[in-house]
Amino acid sequence: MPRRIISLAGGRRGVIALVAALAGLALIGVAWRAQVSAPQPHPSGRIDVAAAAPTADLGRSPSPARSHPLGPSRPVRIAIPAIGVHSAVFPIGKTRTGRLGVPQPGPRLNQVAWYRRSPAPGQPGPSVLLGHVDSVEGPSVFFRLGDVHPGDKVRIRRKDGTTVVFTVNAVRDFHKAHFPSRLVYGGADLTTPQLRLITCSDYVASIHHHIGDQVVFAHLTSVRHPRRAAASGTRAEE
Amino acid sequence: MEGSPVRKTLKTLIPLAAATVPLALLPAAAHADSGTSYQTTLNALNGSGGSGMATVTVQGHRATVNLSYTGLATTFGGNPYPHVQHIHVGANGTCPTMSDDKNGDGIVDTVEGQPDYGMVATTLSTKGPTSAKAATDITVAPAGGSASYHRSFRLNAATMDALQSGTAVIVVHGLDPATLSKKAQNEKSNLVPSLPLAATAPALCGALSSMPTGGVATGTGSTGGIEDLGMFAVGGGLLAGGGALFATRRRATSKAG
Numbered sequence: 001m002p003r004r005i006i007s008l009a010g011g012r013r014g015v016i017a018l019v020a021a022l023a024g025l026a027l028i029g030v031a032w033r034a035q036v037s038a039p040q041p042h043p044s045g046r047i048d049v050a051a052a053a054p055t056a057d058l059g060r061s062p063s064p065a066r067s068h069p070l071g072p073s074r075p076v077r078i079a080i081p082a083i084g085v086h087s088a089v090f091p092i093g094k095t096r097t098g099r100l101g102v103p104q105p106g107p108r109l110n111q112v113a114w115y116r117r118s119p120a121p122g123q124p125g126p127s128v129l130l131g132h133v134d135s136v137e138g139p140s141v142f143f144r145l146g147d148v149h150p151g152d153k154v155r156i157r158r159k160d161g162t163t164v165v166f167t168v169n170a171v172r173d174f175h176k177a178h179f180p181s182r183l184v185y186g187g188a189d190l191t192t193p194q195l196r197l198i199t200c201s202d203y204v205a206s207i208h209h210h211i212g213d214q215v216v217f218a219h220l221t222s223v224r225h226p227r228r229a230a231a232s233g234t235r236a237e238e
Numbered sequence: 239m240e241g242s243p244v245r246k247t248l249k250t251l252i253p254l255a256a257a258t259v260p261l262a263l264l265p266a267a268a269h270a271d272s273g274t275s276y277q278t279t280l281n282a283l284n285g286s287g288g289s290g291m292a293t294v295t296v297q298g299h300r301a302t303v304n305l306s307y308t309g310l311a312t313t314f315g316g317n318p319y320p321h322v323q324h325i326h327v328g329a330n331g332t333c334p335t336m337s338d339d340k341n342g343d344g345i346v347d348t349v350e351g352q353p354d355y356g357m358v359a360t361t362l363s364t365k366g367p368t369s370a371k372a373a374t375d376i377t378v379a380p381a382g383g384s385a386s387y388h389r390s391f392r393l394n395a396a397t398m399d400a401l402q403s404g405t406a407v408i409v410v411h412g413l414d415p416a417t418l419s420k421k422a423q424n425e426k427s428n429l430v431p432s433l434p435l436a437a438t439a440p441a442l443c444g445a446l447s448s449m450p451t452g453g454v455a456t457g458t459g460s461t462g463g464i465e466d467l468g469m470f471a472v473g474g475g476l477l478a479g480g481g482a483l484f485a486t487r488r489r490a491t492s493k494a495g
Contacts, residue, residue: 020477024472025477027476069307099450099451103456118279132456135460136460181449182293185449186275190292190306191384191386198456199457200454200455200456203457203459212453
């Protein structure tokens with residue numbers, strides 16, 4: 001049997017050649033399967049950030065006399081079930097040049113950061129959170145942010161135990177050179193609690209840079225207050 | 239593998255792969271940001287229960303203020319509650335805490351907060367003057383428990399300087415008297431003695447800071463190119479080497495044959 005194979009392949013050299021070629025193919029296959037790239041959807045366009053967003057449905061009957069907005073309490077965890085994101089959240093500031101800071105190498109590199117000068121999630125106005133799409137270690141926490149779609153939910157737990165749930169209105173890609181800072185960090189509507197999730201997009205290998213930023217726009221749709229006392233020890237995480 | 243054609247092939251393949259990255263980036267929403275923007279979150283003081291946000295955009299000498307809040311006292315003596323609101327300057331650029339309640343009445347009144355936020359430099363009035371002179375004119379204050387305030391006006395130098403140095407603070411005043419201690423309920427405003435303390439005590443406070451500019455640098459591109467280049471190279475090398483070996487064998491056997 002082995003003889004026959006050897007002769008079929010044309011001698012010992014032939015066998016070595018065949019094995020080498022097959023091994024090469026296998027290696028290429030493995031490497032091919034290991035390729036990852038962040039989803040790159042939605043080109044930028046007009047942002048229709050829910051003028052008529054359902055903001056009344058806050059899990060309680062709206063009181064005509066006086067509403068009770070959430071106060072400040074920093075976010076501690078985020079979950080985006082649609083893309084499998086579950087991460088701790090930590091506060092971050094601005095850089096010396098006035099840009100948003102980003103998670104630095106270390107234990108928090110692949111966590112989500114909340115811009116500490118923006119509203120806490122659930123307070124009126126846009127709460128700003130950001131995460132890396134990738135790091136030197138590979139895909140990062142917002143790698144799949146481009147796969148988020150309108151209607152998807154984003155759950156955020158605050159330090160005070162309140163869980164706020166946002167519903168995605170829009171996902172947009174902006175060229176960094178034309179990033180609409182005022183729309184993203186502010187916007188015309190400061191009355192309703194909103195959320196912005198930001199990451200990099202549109203990597204151009206020839207210049208080794210992402211030239212775009214992807215922004216998820218969402219609005220608050222429900223609030224879950226912590227269950228009194230008994231709840232504190234039992235609920236590990238959303 | 240030095241000088242192998244594989245490496246050359248990869249070198250040409252990488253830019254090719256990059257070119258297939260969809261660069262569907264129309265120039266984003268055409269409002270190019272001009273001027274400088276500031277923002278703040280308005281947090282409750284004195285247990286007002288309110289919450290809000292404000293942005294200030296300065297272009298030349300003009301400021302455009304966008305300010306919203308909810309949850310403040312709604313009525314005062316049967317009428318919509320007037321909440322006077324100002325930009326304070328000239329102190330630490332911070333908001334007071336309950337430890338600033340020097341007279342122990344349970345309320346940080348407007349004067350007690352001054353070491354933190356300073357004096358009124360701009361009145362965010364609904365109409366007419368925006369100077370400090372209009373500070374206690376309740377007829378030009380937004381009224382009711384929630385407000386959405388938009389106004390564009392000429393900014394004075396003191397406020398401009400404070401914005402730039404990070405010491406400008408927005409304060410919205412007016413508490414529900416029912417939430418005050420007995421002692422505080424009987425006190426008069428130290429700003430307008432004809433008014434009760436509740437009318438002028440701070441209800442919301444927020445220190446303005448410059449809005450971040452531009453987007454974020456949240457990627458290294460580690461997943462943007464081709465991963466495991468080494469594996470591709472070794473694999474490619476083996477494939478090519480195997481192929482070459484096979485070819486020479488063929489030649490050798492055909493010659494022999």
